[in-house]
Amino acid sequence: MQQIHYSAVSDVLIGSNTxxxxxxxxxxMGIKRALIVTDPGxxxxxxxxxxxxxxxxxxxELSIYSDVVADPPESVVIKAxxxxxxxxxxxxxxxxxxxxxxxxxxxxxxxxxxxxLADIYGVxxxxxxxxxxxxxxxxxxxxxxxxxxxxxxxxxTTKAGVVSRTxxxxxxxxxxxxxxxLPPAVTAATGIDAMVHAIEAYTSARLKNSLxxxxxxxxxxxxxxxxxxxxxxxxxxxxxxAMLLGAMLAGQAxxxxxxxxxxxxxxxxxxxxHIPHGLSNALVLPHVLRxxxxxxxxxxxxxxxxxxxxxxxxxDPVAVSDMLAAHFLDLAAELGLQTTLREMNIAETDLPMLAxxxxxxxxxxxxxxxxxxxDDALSIYQQAF
Ligand SMILES: NC(=O)c1ccc[n+]([C@@H]2O[C@H](COP(=O)([O-])OP(=O)(O)OC[C@H]3O[C@@H](n4cnc5c(N)ncnc54)[C@H](O)[C@@H]3O)[C@@H](O)[C@H]2O)c1
Ligand SMILES: [Fe+2]
Numbered sequence: 001m002q003q004i005h006y007s008a009v010s011d012v013l014i015g016s017n018t019x020x021x022x023x024x025x026x027x028x029m030g031i032k033r034a035l036i037v038t039d040p041g042x043x044x045x046x047x048x049x050x051x052x053x054x055x056x057x058x059x060x061e062l063s064i065y066s067d068v069v070a071d072p073p074e075s076v077v078i079k080a081x082x083x084x085x086x087x088x089x090x091x092x093x094x095x096x097x098x099x100x101x102x103x104x105x106x107x108x109x110x111x112x113x114x115x116x117l118a119d120i121y122g123v124x125x126x127x128x129x130x131x132x133x134x135x136x137x138x139x140x141x142x143x144x145x146x147x148x149x150x151x152x153x154x155x156x157t158t159k160a161g162v163v164s165r166t167x168x169x170x171x172x173x174x175x176x177x178x179x180x181x182l183p184p185a186v187t188a189a190t191g192i193d194a195m196v197h198a199i200e201a202y203t204s205a206r207l208k209n210s211l212x213x214x215x216x217x218x219x220x221x222x223x224x225x226x227x228x229x230x231x232x233x234x235x236x237x238x239x240x241x242a243m244l245l246g247a248m249l250a251g252q253a254x255x256x257x258x259x260x261x262x263x264x265x266x267x268x269x270x271x272x273x274h275i276p277h278g279l280s281n282a283l284v285l286p287h288v289l290r291x292x293x294x295x296x297x298x299x300x301x302x303x304x305x306x307x308x309x310x311x312x313x314x315x316d317p318v319a320v321s322d323m324l325a326a327h328f329l330d331l332a333a334e335l336g337l338q339t340t341l342r343e344m345n346i347a348e349t350d351l352p353m354l355a356x357x358x359x360x361x362x363x364x365x366x367x368x369x370x371x372x373x374x375d376d377a378l379s380i381y382q383q384a385f
Contacts, residue, residue, distance in 0.1 A: 143251015
């Protein structure tokens with residue numbers, strides 16, 4: 001049997017209004033001075049109120065670092081560490097989207113002062129431990145609450161990852177009521193991102209395994225059934241709950257069976273044009289599916305009944321892959337997302353530069369079921385144009 005090293009956050013509290021139990025959870029972990037890492041929007045929408053009240057009720061001293069920005073740069077992490085050291089916290093809570101949770105993960109390690117940020121990029125570079133860490137997602141997308149990855153913007157257009165099992169949180173709270181006000185465009189883009197996590201985990205070339213497969217399948221089933229309702233009826237708690245659970249399951253899947261060419265080709269779009277991560281994925285997804293079909297059609301055919309439950313599917317797996325590609329193009333349009341690079345005001349003359357940058361994402365491309373050359377990447381961008 002294939003050797004599997006599966007890791008996941010072992011303690012997950014799921015339910016409406018459970019963020020109001022954050023203080024009880026922190027107290028049970030022995031936390032007395034908590035630092036919440038979040039962004040200004042989360043504070044402004046009052047999403048922290050119930051959690052804050054419950055921390056107070058448990059006599060936990062609280063400091064809130066709310067200067068996280070989307071696609072956080074290194075300076076945000078460094079400032080958060082300085083603020084945390086000044087406050088002297090003994091526990092860290094990530095509360096927000098992937099950006100806040102990614103900063104919280106690094107902060108919990110860096111506050112110990114044993115290693116600077118520059119030394120921990122890459123795989124398994126963290127020595128020593130971290131402070132107790134709880135993650136509370138407010139978007140149903142990145143799955144960052146369940147992953148061992150933190151993504152930081154390191155230059156004008158570049159991102160780097162810290163990958164270490166040390167970054168897996170101690171506990172997660174999934175409270176879908178926090179996501180009820182997520183705007184339609186953010187719901188759509190982050191939801192497609194999470195679906196891509198599940199699809200790419202299921203076709204991941206090196207580390208796909210029976211556990212990640214099981215998680216990816218259930219994640220896709222939940223999200224395919226609920227993404228349209230979550231986008232069109234934002235206050236539908238059942239759809240929001242399914243999306244939040246699906247995104248976490250997809251996070252657990254790709255934490256153990258990493259993502260591939262969709263993400264490799266999406267990153268240059270985010271880096272160069274500040275296109276949100278999920279939308280970048282949605283723009284290239286249909287074209288990567290078609291490109292991968294010669295190697296992965298049998299796997300796409302296994303996923304198709306979950307994504308298109310009420311459709312009669314052709315017998316030929318390549319035809320099924322084509323159908324899935326067409327479906328994701330239609331779905332993006334239905335959810336109000338742009339579907340071409342042209343609509344994003346990207347110049348056709350930029351495509352070779354994008355293909356060159358995509359080729360730098362070898363960390364991801366090695367997981368793709370079909371080898372991707374520069375010419376292939378360029379051709380995928382041309383189809384997406
Ligand atoms: N660590 C991982 O495993 C992993 C995986 C994929 C992506 N990422 C990273 O995650 C980041 C993207 O995260 P994201 O897509 O969750 O978005 P985000 O955290 O950048 O937040 C985007 C915006 O949505 C707002 N928002 C969040 N929750 C809201 C809510 N409930 N209601 C209203 N507004 C809300 C925020 O205030 C913010 O303005 C990127 O930096 C990406 O690189 C990390
Ligand atoms: Fe992603």
